Amino acid sequence: MSPREIRLSTTPTAEDIAALRLGDVVYLDGLMYTAREGVYMRALETKANIPMELPSESAANFHCSPAASIRKDGSFDMGAVTATASFRFAKWLPEWMEKTGARLIIGKGGMSSRDYKRYFVPNGAVYLTTVGYGTGALLGRGVENVEAVHWHEELGLAQAMWVLRCNRMGPFIVASDLEGNCLFERENARISDRISQVYEGTRPATLRRFGETDDRNEELI
Amino acid sequence: MIPIDLIQTTAETLMDKAAIEIPQDYLDGLKAAAATENGDLSSFVLQAMLENYEAAKEDRRAMCGDTGTPRWYVKMGNDTRIEGGPVALEAALRRATANRTNGVPLRPNRVHPLWRTDHDNNVGIGAPEIEYGYEPSPSGEWIDLITVHKGGLFGTDYRMLFPSDGIEGIKRFYLDSLVAFGKRGLACQPAIIGIGLGGCKDTCMVLGKRAACLRTVGDRNSDPKIAALEEELKELGNSIGMGAMGFVGKNMVIDAHVEVGYCHTGGMQMSVHAFCLSSRRAVARIYADGRVEHRTDPDWFTPYQRRETVEWQPEMEAAE
Numbered sequence: 001m002s003p004r005e006i007r008l009s010t011t012p013t014a015e016d017i018a019a020l021r022l023g024d025v026v027y028l029d030g031l032m033y034t035a036r037e038g039v040y041m042r043a044l045e046t047k048a049n050i051p052m053e054l055p056s057e058s059a060a061n062f063h064c065s066p067a068a069s070i071r072k073d074g075s076f077d078m079g080a081v082t083a084t085a086s087f088r089f090a091k092w093l094p095e096w097m098e099k100t101g102a103r104l105i106i107g108k109g110g111m112s113s114r115d116y117k118r119y120f121v122p123n124g125a126v127y128l129t130t131v132g133y134g135t136g137a138l139l140g141r142g143v144e145n146v147e148a149v150h151w152h153e154e155l156g157l158a159q160a161m162w163v164l165r166c167n168r169m170g171p172f173i174v175a176s177d178l179e180g181n182c183l184f185e186r187e188n189a190r191i192s193d194r195i196s197q198v199y200e201g202t203r204p205a206t207l208r209r210f211g212e213t214d215d216r217n218e219e220l221i
Numbered sequence: 222m223i224p225i226d227l228i229q230t231t232a233e234t235l236m237d238k239a240a241i242e243i244p245q246d247y248l249d250g251l252k253a254a255a256a257t258e259n260g261d262l263s264s265f266v267l268q269a270m271l272e273n274y275e276a277a278k279e280d281r282r283a284m285c286g287d288t289g290t291p292r293w294y295v296k297m298g299n300d301t302r303i304e305g306g307p308v309a310l311e312a313a314l315r316r317a318t319a320n321r322t323n324g325v326p327l328r329p330n331r332v333h334p335l336w337r338t339d340h341d342n343n344v345g346i347g348a349p350e351i352e353y354g355y356e357p358s359p360s361g362e363w364i365d366l367i368t369v370h371k372g373g374l375f376g377t378d379y380r381m382l383f384p385s386d387g388i389e390g391i392k393r394f395y396l397d398s399l400v401a402f403g404k405r406g407l408a409c410q411p412a413i414i415g416i417g418l419g420g421c422k423d424t425c426m427v428l429g430k431r432a433a434c435l436r437t438v439g440d441r442n443s444d445p446k447i448a449a450l451e452e453e454l455k456e457l458g459n460s461i462g463m464g465a466m467g468f469v470g471k472n473m474v475i476d477a478h479v480e481v482g483y484c485h486t487g488g489m490q491m492s493v494h495a496f497c498l499s500s501r502r503a504v505a506r507i508y509a510d511g512r513v514e515h516r517t518d519p520d521w522f523t524p525y526q527r528r529e530t531v532e533w534q535p536e537m538e539a540a541e
Contacts (some may be wrong), residue, residue: 002261002265003261003262003265007337023261023262025265031297038300038337044469059359064284065285065287065328066286066328067240067283067285067287067288067325067326067327067328068326068328069322069323069341077326077490078287079282079283079285079286079325079326079327080277080282080283080284080285080288082286082287082288083286085374085407096503104419106365108406109405109406110405110406129465129466130476131270131283131404131520132266132269132270132273132406132465132466133270133285133287133409133466133498134270134273134284134285134409134496134497134499135269135270135272135273135285135289136277136283136284136285136286137273137274137276137277137282137283137284137285138269138272138273138276138284139282140276140280140282140286141276141413156238156329156332156337156338156339156341157328157329157339158328158329158330158332159337159339159340160341166387171265171269171373173262173265173466183461184404184405184466184467187262187467187468187469188404188467190462190469191451191461191462191463191467191469194462195400195461195462198457198460198461199393199396200395201389201392201394202388202389202392202396203386203389204380204389204390204393205382205386205390205394206383206385206386206390206391207381207382207383208285210268218413
Protein backbone atom coordinates (compact mmCIF):
# COMPACT_ATOMS: atom_id res chain seq x y z
CA MET A 1 0.00 0.00 0.00
CA SER A 2 1.42 3.39 -0.97
CA PRO A 3 1.42 6.15 1.59
CA ARG A 4 -1.17 8.95 1.33
CA GLU A 5 0.10 12.17 -0.30
CA ILE A 6 -0.88 15.58 1.06
CA ARG A 7 -0.03 19.19 0.09
CA LEU A 8 0.31 21.42 3.11
CA SER A 9 0.87 25.14 3.68
CA THR A 10 3.82 26.22 5.85
CA THR A 11 1.25 28.29 7.76
CA PRO A 12 -1.20 25.42 8.30
CA THR A 13 -4.52 25.68 10.13
CA ALA A 14 -5.19 23.63 13.25
CA GLU A 15 -7.55 21.49 11.15
CA ASP A 16 -4.84 20.83 8.54
CA ILE A 17 -2.54 19.54 11.26
CA ALA A 18 -5.21 17.47 12.97
CA ALA A 19 -5.85 15.67 9.68
CA LEU A 20 -2.26 14.38 9.40
CA ARG A 21 -1.59 10.73 10.21
CA LEU A 22 1.68 8.96 10.94
CA GLY A 23 3.31 7.85 7.69
CA ASP A 24 1.52 10.36 5.42
CA VAL A 25 3.72 11.86 2.72
CA VAL A 26 3.65 15.66 2.71
CA TYR A 27 4.67 18.32 0.17
CA LEU A 28 4.97 21.90 1.42
CA ASP A 29 4.05 25.30 -0.07
CA GLY A 30 4.97 28.70 1.35
CA LEU A 31 7.81 30.19 3.36
CA MET A 32 10.06 27.98 5.46
CA TYR A 33 13.03 29.03 7.56
CA THR A 34 16.08 27.09 8.70
CA ALA A 35 16.98 27.25 12.37
CA ARG A 36 19.35 24.97 14.29
CA GLU A 37 21.73 25.42 17.24
CA GLY A 38 23.26 28.66 15.99
CA VAL A 39 19.91 30.40 15.48
CA TYR A 40 18.46 29.01 18.71
CA MET A 41 21.42 30.19 20.76
CA ARG A 42 21.40 33.63 19.17
CA ALA A 43 17.66 34.15 19.49
CA LEU A 44 17.07 32.49 22.87
CA GLU A 45 20.33 32.87 24.79
CA THR A 46 21.73 36.14 23.49
CA LYS A 47 18.18 37.45 22.90
CA ALA A 48 18.78 38.81 19.42
CA ASN A 49 15.63 40.00 17.62
CA ILE A 50 14.32 37.37 15.21
CA PRO A 51 14.39 39.04 11.77
CA MET A 52 11.03 37.60 10.62
CA GLU A 53 7.37 37.89 11.61
CA LEU A 54 6.65 34.51 13.12
CA PRO A 55 4.38 32.61 12.81
CA SER A 56 2.43 34.80 10.36
CA GLU A 57 5.12 34.54 7.67
CA SER A 58 6.01 30.94 8.43
CA ALA A 59 5.26 28.28 11.03
CA ALA A 60 7.74 25.82 9.52
CA ASN A 61 11.13 25.42 11.17
CA PHE A 62 13.55 23.32 9.11
CA HIS A 63 16.55 21.74 10.88
CA CYS A 64 18.77 22.23 7.91
CA SER A 65 21.89 23.73 6.47
CA PRO A 66 21.60 23.90 2.71
CA ALA A 67 24.44 23.26 0.29
CA ALA A 68 24.40 26.84 -0.89
CA SER A 69 26.57 29.87 -1.41
CA ILE A 70 26.14 33.63 -1.60
CA ARG A 71 27.44 35.01 -4.89
CA LYS A 72 29.58 38.15 -4.98
CA ASP A 73 26.56 40.19 -6.20
CA GLY A 74 24.60 39.09 -3.12
CA SER A 75 22.36 36.59 -4.92
CA PHE A 76 22.14 32.97 -3.83
CA ASP A 77 23.14 29.69 -5.37
CA MET A 78 20.96 27.01 -3.77
CA GLY A 79 21.94 23.42 -4.49
CA ALA A 80 20.85 20.45 -2.43
CA VAL A 81 18.84 20.71 0.78
CA THR A 82 18.96 18.06 3.51
CA ALA A 83 17.97 18.02 7.15
CA THR A 84 20.16 17.44 10.16
CA ALA A 85 19.30 15.22 13.15
CA SER A 86 16.74 16.97 15.36
CA PHE A 87 17.13 15.22 18.72
CA ARG A 88 20.05 17.54 19.56
CA PHE A 89 17.77 20.56 19.60
CA ALA A 90 15.36 19.39 22.32
CA LYS A 91 17.05 21.77 24.72
CA TRP A 92 15.84 24.86 22.83
CA LEU A 93 12.67 23.73 21.05
CA PRO A 94 10.07 24.28 23.82
CA GLU A 95 11.05 27.93 24.21
CA TRP A 96 11.43 28.37 20.46
CA MET A 97 7.93 27.04 19.78
CA GLU A 98 6.42 29.22 22.44
CA LYS A 99 8.20 32.28 21.08
CA THR A 100 7.64 31.69 17.35
CA GLY A 101 4.45 29.65 17.12
CA ALA A 102 6.16 27.02 14.98
CA ARG A 103 3.65 24.29 14.04
CA LEU A 104 5.79 22.20 11.71
CA ILE A 105 9.21 21.03 12.85
CA ILE A 106 11.02 19.48 9.92
CA GLY A 107 14.26 17.55 10.22
CA LYS A 108 16.00 14.22 10.37
CA GLY A 109 15.03 11.36 12.66
CA GLY A 110 12.29 12.96 14.73
CA MET A 111 12.10 13.45 18.49
CA SER A 112 10.87 11.17 21.27
CA SER A 113 7.19 10.67 22.06
CA ARG A 114 8.00 12.29 25.40
CA ASP A 115 9.08 15.46 23.53
CA TYR A 116 5.97 15.31 21.38
CA LYS A 117 3.65 14.96 24.38
CA ARG A 118 5.46 17.55 26.48
CA TYR A 119 5.63 20.49 24.06
CA PHE A 120 4.60 19.57 20.50
CA VAL A 121 1.03 18.60 21.37
CA PRO A 122 0.38 21.61 23.68
CA ASN A 123 1.61 23.89 20.87
CA GLY A 124 -0.49 22.12 18.23
CA ALA A 125 2.66 21.13 16.37
CA VAL A 126 3.78 18.02 14.53
CA TYR A 127 7.10 16.70 13.24
CA LEU A 128 7.82 16.04 9.58
CA THR A 129 10.88 13.99 8.70
CA THR A 130 12.85 14.26 5.50
CA VAL A 131 13.16 11.07 3.48
CA GLY A 132 16.15 8.94 3.07
CA TYR A 133 17.86 11.10 4.39
CA GLY A 134 19.55 11.92 1.17
CA THR A 135 16.82 13.38 -1.01
CA GLY A 136 18.68 16.67 -1.16
CA ALA A 137 18.31 17.18 -4.88
CA LEU A 138 14.53 16.62 -4.82
CA LEU A 139 14.13 19.04 -1.91
CA GLY A 140 16.39 21.54 -3.66
CA ARG A 141 14.02 21.46 -6.64
CA GLY A 142 11.18 22.41 -4.30
CA VAL A 143 12.88 25.68 -3.35
CA GLU A 144 11.39 28.27 -5.69
CA ASN A 145 13.42 31.13 -4.29
CA VAL A 146 15.78 32.05 -1.48
CA GLU A 147 14.01 35.05 0.04
CA ALA A 148 16.74 36.01 2.53
CA VAL A 149 19.66 34.77 4.58
CA HIS A 150 19.86 36.21 8.09
CA TRP A 151 22.83 36.15 10.46
CA HIS A 152 25.24 34.51 8.01
CA GLU A 153 27.99 36.90 9.04
CA GLU A 154 27.55 36.07 12.71
CA LEU A 155 26.90 32.33 12.33
CA GLY A 156 28.43 31.24 9.01
CA LEU A 157 26.51 29.86 6.03
CA ALA A 158 25.78 26.48 7.61
CA GLN A 159 24.18 27.92 10.76
CA ALA A 160 22.54 30.97 9.18
CA MET A 161 18.76 31.47 9.04
CA TRP A 162 17.80 30.78 5.43
CA VAL A 163 14.31 31.83 4.34
CA LEU A 164 13.09 29.60 1.52
CA ARG A 165 10.00 29.90 -0.67
CA CYS A 166 8.75 26.35 -1.23
CA ASN A 167 6.70 25.08 -4.11
CA ARG A 168 5.55 21.49 -3.62
CA MET A 169 8.73 20.88 -1.68
CA GLY A 170 9.08 17.29 -0.57
CA PRO A 171 8.71 14.48 0.10
CA PHE A 172 8.44 14.62 3.89
CA ILE A 173 6.87 11.95 6.11
CA VAL A 174 4.60 12.74 9.06
CA ALA A 175 6.47 11.38 12.11
CA SER A 176 4.27 12.62 14.99
CA ASP A 177 0.59 13.38 15.53
CA LEU A 178 -1.53 15.45 17.91
CA GLU A 179 -1.75 12.54 20.34
CA GLY A 180 2.03 12.61 20.64
CA ASN A 181 2.57 9.28 18.87
CA CYS A 182 5.97 8.74 17.30
CA LEU A 183 6.36 6.98 13.94
CA PHE A 184 9.93 5.89 14.66
CA GLU A 185 9.05 4.43 18.06
CA ARG A 186 6.20 2.51 16.45
CA GLU A 187 8.63 1.05 13.89
CA ASN A 188 11.29 0.33 16.55
CA ALA A 189 8.74 -1.64 18.56
CA ARG A 190 7.83 -3.73 15.54
CA ILE A 191 11.48 -4.49 14.82
CA SER A 192 12.42 -5.18 18.46
CA ASP A 193 10.02 -8.10 18.66
CA ARG A 194 12.24 -10.27 16.52
CA ILE A 195 15.66 -8.75 17.07
CA SER A 196 16.73 -11.26 19.75
CA GLN A 197 16.72 -14.00 17.10
CA VAL A 198 19.30 -12.12 15.06
CA TYR A 199 21.54 -11.83 18.14
CA GLU A 200 21.58 -15.59 18.67
CA GLY A 201 25.13 -16.90 18.29
CA THR A 202 26.76 -13.62 19.32
CA ARG A 203 28.39 -12.76 22.63
CA PRO A 204 28.84 -9.54 24.60
CA ALA A 205 32.29 -7.96 24.59
CA THR A 206 34.71 -9.25 27.25
CA LEU A 207 35.78 -5.71 28.09
CA ARG A 208 32.83 -3.50 28.82
CA ARG A 209 32.76 0.27 28.61
CA PHE A 210 32.50 2.54 31.58
CA GLY A 211 29.27 4.39 31.08
CA GLU A 212 27.29 1.43 29.74
CA THR A 213 25.54 1.60 33.10
CA ASP A 214 25.12 4.58 35.45
CA ASP A 215 26.71 2.65 38.33
CA ARG A 216 30.07 4.36 38.85
CA ASN A 217 31.24 1.61 41.20
CA GLU A 218 31.16 -0.89 38.41
CA GLU A 219 34.31 -2.40 36.93
CA LEU A 220 34.90 -3.01 33.25
CA ILE A 221 35.86 -6.69 33.50
CA MET B 222 56.32 14.95 -14.35
CA ILE B 223 52.60 15.39 -13.64
CA PRO B 224 51.50 18.97 -14.44
CA ILE B 225 50.20 20.72 -11.32
CA ASP B 226 47.47 22.65 -13.16
CA LEU B 227 46.07 19.39 -14.45
CA ILE B 228 46.00 18.03 -10.90
CA GLN B 229 43.94 20.99 -9.73
CA THR B 230 41.46 21.01 -12.64
CA THR B 231 41.01 17.23 -12.37
CA ALA B 232 40.51 17.51 -8.61
CA GLU B 233 37.83 20.14 -9.21
CA THR B 234 36.00 17.85 -11.63
CA LEU B 235 36.20 15.04 -9.06
CA MET B 236 34.68 17.26 -6.36
CA ASP B 237 31.65 17.82 -8.65
CA LYS B 238 31.32 14.19 -9.67
CA ALA B 239 31.50 12.88 -6.10
CA ALA B 240 28.79 15.25 -4.92
CA ILE B 241 26.44 14.86 -7.89
CA GLU B 242 26.82 11.41 -9.49
CA ILE B 243 25.92 8.25 -7.61
CA PRO B 244 28.58 5.55 -8.32
CA GLN B 245 27.16 2.86 -10.62
CA ASP B 246 28.10 -0.09 -8.36
CA TYR B 247 26.21 1.41 -5.42
CA LEU B 248 23.26 2.39 -7.63
CA ASP B 249 23.00 -1.19 -8.95
CA GLY B 250 23.17 -2.47 -5.37
CA LEU B 251 20.45 -0.10 -4.20
CA LYS B 252 18.20 -0.99 -7.16
CA ALA B 253 18.58 -4.68 -6.32
CA ALA B 254 17.69 -3.86 -2.70
CA ALA B 255 14.67 -1.79 -3.77
CA ALA B 256 13.40 -4.73 -5.85
CA THR B 257 13.33 -6.98 -2.77
CA GLU B 258 11.99 -4.43 -0.28
CA ASN B 259 8.43 -5.02 0.86
CA GLY B 260 8.10 -2.68 3.86
CA ASP B 261 5.62 0.10 2.82
CA LEU B 262 7.61 2.99 4.19
CA SER B 263 11.13 1.68 3.53
CA SER B 264 10.08 0.88 -0.03
CA PHE B 265 8.81 4.44 -0.50
CA VAL B 266 12.12 5.76 0.83
CA LEU B 267 14.21 3.72 -1.62
CA GLN B 268 12.07 4.82 -4.57
CA ALA B 269 12.47 8.46 -3.48
CA MET B 270 16.24 7.94 -3.32
CA LEU B 271 16.33 6.53 -6.85
CA GLU B 272 14.38 9.57 -8.08
CA ASN B 273 16.76 11.81 -6.16
CA TYR B 274 19.83 10.46 -7.97
CA GLU B 275 18.17 11.27 -11.29
CA ALA B 276 17.23 14.76 -10.13
CA ALA B 277 20.80 15.41 -9.01
CA LYS B 278 22.26 14.40 -12.36
CA GLU B 279 19.65 16.32 -14.38
CA ASP B 280 20.04 19.51 -12.36
CA ARG B 281 23.78 19.09 -11.72
CA ARG B 282 23.08 19.67 -8.04
CA ALA B 283 24.46 17.75 -5.07
CA MET B 284 22.58 14.54 -4.25
CA CYS B 285 22.38 15.36 -0.57
CA GLY B 286 22.39 18.70 1.21
CA ASP B 287 24.83 17.37 3.78
CA THR B 288 27.73 17.04 1.41
CA GLY B 289 29.95 15.46 4.07
CA THR B 290 33.55 16.27 4.81
CA PRO B 291 35.57 16.18 1.58
CA ARG B 292 38.88 14.33 1.82
CA TRP B 293 41.53 13.01 -0.55
CA TYR B 294 43.29 9.72 -1.06
CA VAL B 295 46.29 10.04 -3.33
CA LYS B 296 48.12 7.12 -4.84
CA MET B 297 51.09 7.17 -7.12
CA GLY B 298 53.61 4.94 -8.81
CA ASN B 299 57.22 4.60 -7.74
CA ASP B 300 58.43 6.73 -10.65
CA THR B 301 55.95 9.57 -10.27
CA ARG B 302 57.15 13.14 -9.90
CA ILE B 303 54.81 16.07 -9.40
CA GLU B 304 55.44 19.53 -10.76
CA GLY B 305 56.20 21.65 -7.69
CA GLY B 306 56.49 18.59 -5.45
CA PRO B 307 54.20 17.34 -2.68
CA VAL B 308 53.66 20.81 -1.21
CA ALA B 309 52.25 22.02 -4.54
CA LEU B 310 50.08 18.89 -4.71
CA GLU B 311 48.54 19.58 -1.31
CA ALA B 312 47.96 23.23 -2.19
CA ALA B 313 46.19 22.18 -5.41
CA LEU B 314 43.89 19.80 -3.51
CA ARG B 315 43.06 22.45 -0.91
CA ARG B 316 42.31 24.97 -3.67
CA ALA B 317 40.11 22.47 -5.52
CA THR B 318 38.21 21.72 -2.29
CA ALA B 319 37.60 25.40 -1.56
CA ASN B 320 36.74 26.36 -5.15
CA ARG B 321 34.20 23.62 -5.70
CA THR B 322 32.64 23.98 -2.25
CA ASN B 323 31.50 27.36 -3.52
CA GLY B 324 31.06 26.23 -7.11
CA VAL B 325 28.78 23.15 -6.87
CA PRO B 326 27.79 24.42 -4.21
CA LEU B 327 28.57 22.06 -1.33
CA ARG B 328 27.67 22.73 2.27
CA PRO B 329 30.61 24.36 4.05
CA ASN B 330 30.54 21.77 6.82
CA ARG B 331 34.03 22.21 8.21
CA VAL B 332 34.34 24.34 11.33
CA HIS B 333 36.79 24.73 14.19
CA PRO B 334 35.78 22.20 16.88
CA LEU B 335 35.81 24.74 19.70
CA TRP B 336 35.31 28.17 18.15
CA ARG B 337 33.02 26.92 15.36
CA THR B 338 34.84 29.23 12.93
CA ASP B 339 33.61 28.46 9.39
CA HIS B 340 35.76 29.50 6.42
CA ASP B 341 32.76 28.65 4.20
CA ASN B 342 35.00 26.54 1.97
CA ASN B 343 35.58 23.18 3.75
CA VAL B 344 39.25 24.05 4.31
CA GLY B 345 40.82 24.55 7.71
CA ILE B 346 43.18 22.91 10.19
CA GLY B 347 43.62 19.31 9.01
CA ALA B 348 40.87 19.74 6.43
CA PRO B 349 40.64 18.28 3.89
CA GLU B 350 42.50 15.15 5.02
CA ILE B 351 45.03 13.97 2.46
CA GLU B 352 46.22 10.36 2.72
CA TYR B 353 48.79 8.62 0.56
CA GLY B 354 49.52 5.23 -0.92
CA TYR B 355 52.23 4.02 -3.29
CA GLU B 356 52.32 1.19 -5.82
CA PRO B 357 55.19 -0.72 -7.44
CA SER B 358 53.18 -1.08 -10.65
CA PRO B 359 52.28 -0.06 -13.26
CA SER B 360 55.59 1.60 -13.99
CA GLY B 361 55.77 5.10 -15.39
CA GLU B 362 54.46 8.36 -14.04
CA TRP B 363 50.82 8.36 -12.90
CA ILE B 364 48.81 9.60 -9.96
CA ASP B 365 45.37 8.54 -8.74
CA LEU B 366 43.26 11.22 -7.11
CA ILE B 367 40.37 9.84 -5.08
CA THR B 368 37.92 12.08 -3.31
CA VAL B 369 35.47 10.80 -0.72
CA HIS B 370 32.81 13.05 0.81
CA LYS B 371 31.67 10.85 3.67
CA GLY B 372 28.83 11.96 5.91
CA GLY B 373 29.92 12.44 9.41
CA LEU B 374 28.16 12.01 12.70
CA PHE B 375 26.53 8.59 12.98
CA GLY B 376 27.14 5.00 11.98
CA THR B 377 30.76 4.68 13.06
CA ASP B 378 32.13 3.10 16.22
CA TYR B 379 35.22 1.42 17.68
CA ARG B 380 35.64 -1.31 20.24
CA MET B 381 38.60 -3.15 21.75
CA LEU B 382 37.79 -6.84 21.49
CA PHE B 383 40.07 -9.73 22.46
CA PRO B 384 40.88 -13.04 20.81
CA SER B 385 38.47 -14.70 23.25
CA ASP B 386 35.61 -12.59 21.89
CA GLY B 387 35.99 -14.43 18.60
CA ILE B 388 33.65 -14.24 15.64
CA GLU B 389 30.70 -14.19 18.07
CA GLY B 390 32.05 -10.97 19.57
CA ILE B 391 32.62 -9.48 16.13
CA LYS B 392 29.04 -10.23 15.17
CA ARG B 393 27.73 -8.73 18.41
CA PHE B 394 29.55 -5.43 17.95
CA TYR B 395 28.57 -5.33 14.28
CA LEU B 396 24.89 -5.80 15.13
CA ASP B 397 25.09 -3.35 18.02
CA SER B 398 26.48 -0.69 15.67
CA LEU B 399 23.93 -1.33 12.92
CA VAL B 400 20.96 -1.38 15.29
CA ALA B 401 22.10 1.59 17.36
CA PHE B 402 22.71 3.87 14.40
CA GLY B 403 20.05 2.27 12.21
CA LYS B 404 17.21 3.34 14.47
CA ARG B 405 15.50 6.38 12.96
CA GLY B 406 17.89 5.92 10.06
CA LEU B 407 20.68 7.95 11.62
CA ALA B 408 23.24 5.95 9.62
CA CYS B 409 21.50 6.84 6.31
CA GLN B 410 21.15 3.16 5.44
CA PRO B 411 21.13 0.96 3.43
CA ALA B 412 24.83 1.58 3.06
CA ILE B 413 28.16 -0.03 2.33
CA ILE B 414 29.47 -1.14 5.73
CA GLY B 415 33.22 -1.20 6.34
CA ILE B 416 34.74 -3.22 9.15
CA GLY B 417 38.30 -2.76 10.35
CA LEU B 418 39.89 -5.60 12.32
CA GLY B 419 43.24 -5.34 14.06
CA GLY B 420 45.94 -2.76 13.56
CA CYS B 421 46.22 -0.27 16.42
CA LYS B 422 43.26 1.84 17.50
CA ASP B 423 43.93 4.54 14.92
CA THR B 424 44.80 2.18 12.07
CA CYS B 425 41.75 0.05 12.88
CA MET B 426 39.56 3.10 12.31
CA VAL B 427 41.44 3.89 9.11
CA LEU B 428 41.01 0.31 7.82
CA GLY B 429 37.27 0.29 8.50
CA LYS B 430 36.74 3.67 6.88
CA ARG B 431 38.72 2.67 3.81
CA ALA B 432 36.84 -0.66 3.65
CA ALA B 433 33.57 1.31 3.49
CA CYS B 434 34.67 4.12 1.19
CA LEU B 435 37.34 2.66 -1.08
CA ARG B 436 35.82 -0.69 -2.06
CA THR B 437 32.92 -1.16 -4.47
CA VAL B 438 29.72 -3.17 -4.10
CA GLY B 439 30.37 -6.81 -5.03
CA ASP B 440 34.11 -6.65 -4.35
CA ARG B 441 35.43 -9.40 -2.05
CA ASN B 442 38.55 -9.59 0.11
CA SER B 443 41.33 -11.62 -1.49
CA ASP B 444 41.47 -13.91 1.57
CA PRO B 445 38.69 -16.47 0.89
CA LYS B 446 37.83 -16.85 4.57
CA ILE B 447 37.50 -13.11 5.02
CA ALA B 448 35.44 -13.00 1.82
CA ALA B 449 33.09 -15.59 3.37
CA LEU B 450 32.86 -13.49 6.55
CA GLU B 451 31.92 -10.47 4.40
CA GLU B 452 29.06 -12.45 2.84
CA GLU B 453 27.93 -13.63 6.26
CA LEU B 454 27.97 -10.11 7.74
CA LYS B 455 26.02 -8.73 4.80
CA GLU B 456 23.38 -11.40 5.27
CA LEU B 457 23.30 -10.88 9.04
CA GLY B 458 22.79 -7.12 8.70
CA ASN B 459 19.93 -7.66 6.29
CA SER B 460 18.25 -10.11 8.71
CA ILE B 461 17.64 -7.52 11.42
CA GLY B 462 14.24 -6.62 10.01
CA MET B 463 15.19 -2.98 9.73
CA GLY B 464 15.37 -0.98 6.51
CA ALA B 465 15.84 2.57 5.29
CA MET B 466 15.23 5.25 7.98
CA GLY B 467 14.86 2.54 10.62
CA PHE B 468 11.45 1.54 9.24
CA VAL B 469 10.45 -2.12 9.09
CA GLY B 470 12.28 -3.58 6.12
CA LYS B 471 14.94 -6.00 4.96
CA ASN B 472 17.75 -3.84 3.59
CA MET B 473 20.36 -2.33 5.91
CA VAL B 474 23.54 -3.37 4.13
CA ILE B 475 24.26 -2.98 0.42
CA ASP B 476 27.60 -4.69 0.97
CA ALA B 477 29.96 -5.50 3.85
CA HIS B 478 33.72 -5.13 3.46
CA VAL B 479 36.32 -6.30 5.96
CA GLU B 480 39.93 -5.13 6.04
CA VAL B 481 42.50 -6.46 8.47
CA GLY B 482 45.84 -5.33 9.85
CA TYR B 483 48.27 -7.11 12.13
CA CYS B 484 47.59 -6.15 15.77
CA HIS B 485 48.89 -6.63 19.31
CA THR B 486 48.91 -10.31 20.22
CA GLY B 487 46.48 -9.74 23.10
CA GLY B 488 43.84 -7.76 21.22
CA MET B 489 41.36 -7.77 18.34
CA GLN B 490 40.50 -4.14 17.60
CA MET B 491 37.29 -3.62 15.66
CA SER B 492 35.72 -0.64 13.94
CA VAL B 493 32.46 -0.32 12.03
CA HIS B 494 31.84 2.41 9.47
CA ALA B 495 28.66 3.06 7.52
CA PHE B 496 29.01 4.92 4.23
CA CYS B 497 25.66 6.41 3.23
CA LEU B 498 22.85 6.56 0.68
CA SER B 499 24.95 8.93 -1.41
CA SER B 500 28.25 6.96 -1.19
CA ARG B 501 30.16 9.92 -2.60
CA ARG B 502 33.43 8.86 -4.22
CA ALA B 503 35.13 9.76 -7.48
CA VAL B 504 38.47 8.74 -8.93
CA ALA B 505 40.77 9.84 -11.75
CA ARG B 506 44.19 8.68 -12.92
CA ILE B 507 46.41 11.38 -14.39
CA TYR B 508 49.44 10.59 -16.55
CA ALA B 509 52.47 12.73 -17.28
CA ASP B 510 51.40 13.11 -20.93
CA GLY B 511 48.19 14.83 -19.84
CA ARG B 512 45.79 11.89 -20.17
CA VAL B 513 43.05 11.75 -17.51
CA GLU B 514 40.97 8.59 -16.96
CA HIS B 515 37.89 8.88 -14.74
CA ARG B 516 36.43 5.93 -12.84
CA THR B 517 34.48 5.23 -9.65
CA ASP B 518 36.44 2.24 -8.31
CA PRO B 519 39.31 3.49 -6.14
CA ASP B 520 41.03 0.09 -6.49
CA TRP B 521 42.89 0.96 -3.31
CA PHE B 522 43.36 -2.48 -1.76
CA THR B 523 45.83 -4.00 -4.18
CA PRO B 524 48.00 -7.00 -3.23
CA TYR B 525 50.74 -4.47 -2.43
CA GLN B 526 48.53 -2.63 0.09
CA ARG B 527 47.73 -5.94 1.78
CA ARG B 528 51.28 -7.32 1.69
CA GLU B 529 52.37 -9.45 4.64
CA THR B 530 56.10 -9.98 4.16
CA VAL B 531 59.24 -7.94 4.82
CA GLU B 532 60.15 -7.73 1.17
CA TRP B 533 57.59 -7.19 -1.57
CA GLN B 534 57.36 -10.45 -3.51
CA PRO B 535 55.09 -9.84 -6.48
CA GLU B 536 55.79 -13.29 -7.97
CA MET B 537 54.46 -15.05 -4.88
CA GLU B 538 51.33 -12.91 -4.83
CA ALA B 539 50.71 -13.61 -8.50
CA ALA B 540 51.12 -17.35 -7.98
CA GLU B 541 48.53 -17.51 -5.19
